[in-house]
Amino acid sequence: MGFIWFWLVAIMIVAYVLLDGFDLGVGILHPFLAKTEEERKISLRSIGPVWDGNEVWLLAGGGTLYFAFPLLYASAFSGFYLALMIVLWLLIIRGVSVELRSHIGMAVWRTFFDGMFCFSSSLLAIFFGAALANVIRGVPLGPDGYFFLPLWTNWLPGAQPGILDWYTVLGGVIAFVSLAVHGALYLAVKTEGALQSRARKFAQRAWIALVALTVISLPASIFVRKDTLDNYRAFPLAFAVPVLVLTGLAGMLVFSRKGNDRKAFGSSCVYLAVMLVGATVGLYPRLLPSSSDPALDITIAKALSGSYTLHVGLIWWTFGMLLAATYFVVVYRMFKGKVKMDEQGYGH
Amino acid sequence: MDALLLHRIHFAFTITFHYLFPQLTMGLALLIVVLKSIALKTGNERYNQASRFWAKIFAVNFLIGVVTGIPMEFQFGTNWSQFSRLTGGVIGQPLAMEGVFSFFLESAFLGLFLYGEKRLSPLAHWGSALMVWIGSWISGFFIIVTNAWMQHPVAYRILPNGTYEITSFWQFFMNPWAWLEYAHNMSGAVITGSLVMCAVGALYLLENKSLEHAKIFLRVGVIAGCISCIAQIFPTGDLQGRFMAKHQPAAVAGMEGLFKSQQGAPVVIVGQPNEEKQTIDNPIAANGVLSFLVYGTFGAEVQGLDKIPREDWPEPLPLLYYAYHIMAGLGTYFALLMVVSAVLLWRGKLFSTRWALWPLMLSFPLPYIANTAGWMTAEIGRQPWLVYGLMRTSQGYSKYVSAGNGLFTLLGFMGMYTVLSILFIVLVYRIIYMGPELPVGSQAPKNSALATA
Numbered sequence: 001m002g003f004i005w006f007w008l009v010a011i012m013i014v015a016y017v018l019l020d021g022f023d024l025g026v027g028i029l030h031p032f033l034a035k036t037e038e039e040r041k042i043s044l045r046s047i048g049p050v051w052d053g054n055e056v057w058l059l060a061g062g063g064t065l066y067f068a069f070p071l072l073y074a075s076a077f078s079g080f081y082l083a084l085m086i087v088l089w090l091l092i093i094r095g096v097s098v099e100l101r102s103h104i105g106m107a108v109w110r111t112f113f114d115g116m117f118c119f120s121s122s123l124l125a126i127f128f129g130a131a132l133a134n135v136i137r138g139v140p141l142g143p144d145g146y147f148f149l150p151l152w153t154n155w156l157p158g159a160q161p162g163i164l165d166w167y168t169v170l171g172g173v174i175a176f177v178s179l180a181v182h183g184a185l186y187l188a189v190k191t192e193g194a195l196q197s198r199a200r201k202f203a204q205r206a207w208i209a210l211v212a213l214t215v216i217s218l219p220a221s222i223f224v225r226k227d228t229l230d231n232y233r234a235f236p237l238a239f240a241v242p243v244l245v246l247t248g249l250a251g252m253l254v255f256s257r258k259g260n261d262r263k264a265f266g267s268s269c270v271y272l273a274v275m276l277v278g279a280t281v282g283l284y285p286r287l288l289p290s291s292s293d294p295a296l297d298i299t300i301a302k303a304l305s306g307s308y309t310l311h312v313g314l315i316w317w318t319f320g321m322l323l324a325a326t327y328f329v330v331v332y333r334m335f336k337g338k339v340k341m342d343e344q345g346y347g348h
Numbered sequence: 349m350d351a352l353l354l355h356r357i358h359f360a361f362t363i364t365f366h367y368l369f370p371q372l373t374m375g376l377a378l379l380i381v382v383l384k385s386i387a388l389k390t391g392n393e394r395y396n397q398a399s400r401f402w403a404k405i406f407a408v409n410f411l412i413g414v415v416t417g418i419p420m421e422f423q424f425g426t427n428w429s430q431f432s433r434l435t436g437g438v439i440g441q442p443l444a445m446e447g448v449f450s451f452f453l454e455s456a457f458l459g460l461f462l463y464g465e466k467r468l469s470p471l472a473h474w475g476s477a478l479m480v481w482i483g484s485w486i487s488g489f490f491i492i493v494t495n496a497w498m499q500h501p502v503a504y505r506i507l508p509n510g511t512y513e514i515t516s517f518w519q520f521f522m523n524p525w526a527w528l529e530y531a532h533n534m535s536g537a538v539i540t541g542s543l544v545m546c547a548v549g550a551l552y553l554l555e556n557k558s559l560e561h562a563k564i565f566l567r568v569g570v571i572a573g574c575i576s577c578i579a580q581i582f583p584t585g586d587l588q589g590r591f592m593a594k595h596q597p598a599a600v601a602g603m604e605g606l607f608k609s610q611q612g613a614p615v616v617i618v619g620q621p622n623e624e625k626q627t628i629d630n631p632i633a634a635n636g637v638l639s640f641l642v643y644g645t646f647g648a649e650v651q652g653l654d655k656i657p658r659e660d661w662p663e664p665l666p667l668l669y670y671a672y673h674i675m676a677g678l679g680t681y682f683a684l685l686m687v688v689s690a691v692l693l694w695r696g697k698l699f700s701t702r703w704a705l706w707p708l709m710l711s712f713p714l715p716y717i718a719n720t721a722g723w724m725t726a727e728i729g730r731q732p733w734l735v736y737g738l739m740r741t742s743q744g745y746s747k748y749v750s751a752g753n754g755l756f757t758l759l760g761f762m763g764m765y766t767v768l769s770i771l772f773i774v775l776v777y778r779i780i781y782m783g784p785e786l787p788v789g790s791q792a793p794k795n796s797a798l799a800t801a
Contacts, residue, residue: 073424091418331459
């Protein structure tokens with residue numbers, strides 16, 4: 001049961017990153033790639049009908065984590081208190097910016113919310129990357145399973161780190177660049193003309209930085225946690241992960257150059273998914289490792305809910321996910337194709 | 349500052365602000381379905397315009413509800429970690445189900461409802477409004493089930509590691525407290541929706557603009573308001589009160605300010621509870637009525653706070669007492685206002701009766717106060733328990749989140765929500781000012797001359 005729920009939660013997180021990832025990416029690039037008012041409208045409309053649903057993966061994933069692994073939810077959420085609260089504020093700013101930006105026809109109003117949309121999307125990408133890096137690095141768990149991290153201490157990933165240190169900032173930068181590229185490739189799929197060619201050009205340029213950061217991330221992780229590769233040695237099949245990561249990266253560039261935007265975006269999805277799976281494989285069966293003593297790690301076995309809860313949960317979860325997948329197929333088909341300006345969109 | 353008190357205020361502030369929005373969302377979602385159903389059946393385009401107008405207000409309201417709702421789910425973990433750790437196996441379930449069954453549904457169909465009128469057939473568009481309504485009401489149900497378990501825990505057992513698990517999925521969702529609370533709460537949400545709709549209708553009539561739409565708003569608002577205001581008192585409020593008296597006698601004694609157990613217990617209509625002297629100052633009371641409400645006879649003995657150990661008294665007691673009295677007082681006023689308005693509507697005089705239109709226009713803030721006071725009654729009444737009889741509030745908060753950190757984020761939320769309030773008021777005012785007479789496809793506010801870029 002623990003194994004199943006571990007991977008179900010992981011799948012929900014991957015779904016969140018792939019889906020909300022592209023609208024975060026569009027947010028990061030919004031004021032830079034979309035220059036005219038019309039382009040900005042198109043940029044917003046490309047995500048308008050879907051961003052809210054994408055964000056639901058975060059809530060549904062969080063809720064699932066809560067009931068399947070209550071100890072992890074309690075420990076991580078209170079331990080990362082300040083960072084999480086900042087994330088909540090950023091989510092508020094971002095939602096408001098997307099939806100209210102076009103309500104009032106004043107250039108100042110729009111420019112302000114364009115800026116807030118970019119600011120909140122950028123910081124969210126960085127915080128999500130840093131959060132993942134925190135989980136990989138480990139936190140100073142106490143014997144009662146709790147911890148509390150300040151935002152930063154001395155920026156070094158030692159036994160008493162802060163939420164931000166050089167390693168987690170690196171994680172944040174990787175997330176920022178990868179989601180910006182992800183968003184650019186999505187924009188290229190959804191737009192035409194000057195905006196599309198700018199999006200393509202950005203993706204191809206930033207790709208170089210993404211490759212460099214991805215390559216650095218592996219030795220950095222091994223430096224921070226010596227046991228990163230233990231699971232890989234135990235299950236050599238897992239070495240498919242780096243191969244797939246490189247394939248995804250190659251696909252992004254090759255397809256984008258050929259003008260095959262859908263396949264380039266698909267490659268970016270592969271890249272992001274496999275990067276996350278790779279980190280998850282290294283973690284298993286831990287959920288949140290200790291930065292000092294492996295005996296204090298929060299493991300699946302320690303955090304798992306009661307078996308009745310989990311058995312019943314599996315039934316409704318499967319049913320609910322099938323429903324959710326159906327809605328997504330319907331909505332994405334409904335709004336497929338290039339964004340057109342003549343169409344009416346409420347508030348965008 | 350005491351960390352426990354700070355975490356309580358943190359949750360109280362964020363939940364109180366949040367619930368100002370979902371109550372209108374849930375109420376309006378139903379009323380929009382009513383408007384769209386009439387439009388579909390009669391082909392009257394004005395009802396479509398009316399529903400489009402309310403959809404615009406709904407969209408802004410829904411947005412604020414969503415962005416202030418996300419912090420609620422996270423706060424269980426951030427500020428109440430010990431509670432979450434022990435009860436996650438129980439209440440994590442409905443909270444996860446809310447995401448999986450309700451939020452996905454709402455987000456998908458809200459997109460179709462707001463953006464898709466031109467792409468969908470009228471029936472399909474009506475269907476999307478229906479699904480938004482269902483989604484929002486399912487969402488409310490999962491939250492109420494969560495709260496009901498904290499009020500009246502059922503179908504649970506304690507595992508060897510001290511955590512709770514449910515023993516029966518069915519019994520957990522069939523918790524009688526949940527169904528009573530749900531009925532009372534949803535009827536309260538419809539009251540908010542109705543009174544807001546009435547207020548806009550009355551405003552337009554008094555302003556002598558958009559008259560035909562104003563009459564639609566008043567007709568739908570008064571009928572829905574009349575039904576929900578009566579249902580709020582009887583049967584939902586009545587049943588919940590009796591059930592509460594049976595299972596949370598301390599809460600009922602606190603709500604009524606009944607310090608001493610007595611036969612023929614009174615209902616205090618006005619008066620100030622004096623905790624030190626354990627009396628009500630300046631009471632205006634109706635003798636025997638409380639006994640009647642709880643047990644059906646005027647002479648029955650009702651348990652007072654004297655039968656309850658001091659450490660189990662709900663606190664803050666005066667706030668519980670006032671919250672309950674404000675809720676009950678306003679509820680009575682709503683019922684009177686709505687019955688009178690309904691009679692005038694039936695006699696065909698409502699639209700020209702200015703003395704009725706004024707209170708209809710001015711009363712829209714009151715259901716927000718009443719719904720908030722009702723939730724305060726429920727939540728303070730449960731104190732000092734977090735899970736009634738099982739876990740005290742002082743055992744549930746995050747011990748490692750200091751008062752200083754808690755105050756930092758509380759102030760942050762206060763600032764953030766002040767800005768949200770201003771944005772909300774400005775935008776809704778603008779929608780109401782522009783009025784409902786827009787043709788299909790111009791839902792988006794038109795660019796004014798100022799829009800250059």
